[in-house]
Amino acid sequence: MALTKNDIVAVVHELGFTKKKSVGIIESLLEIIKSTLEKSEDVLVSGFGKFCIKNKRKRRGRNPATGEDLILRERKVITFKCSGKLRSKINGVGYSDQDL
Helix, strand or coil: CCCCHHHHHHHHHHCCCCHHHHHHHHHHHHHHHHHHHHCCCCEEECCCEEEEEEEECCEEEECCCCCCEEEECCEEEEEEEECHHHHHHHHCCCCCCCCC
């Protein structure tokens, strides 16, 4: 099951914020992340991970439906690398702050 924006708003609401304030907090956070990435700057959330913009060069590709060769244009993609703390939590491995 995927975690949706509404689910996140509900969790923030449970912390004691009004529903309207919770929506505003989450929308503001996402806008900050989007605007930072639009400027090709990385977003580092300590203990969670890092969103990065990577430049992809022009390359040859193929349309899988028709088999036709084509050239894929240059573009930017967003990548995510999780932090060591998050990776350890996901894998159920204990860690100490000195290990990181």
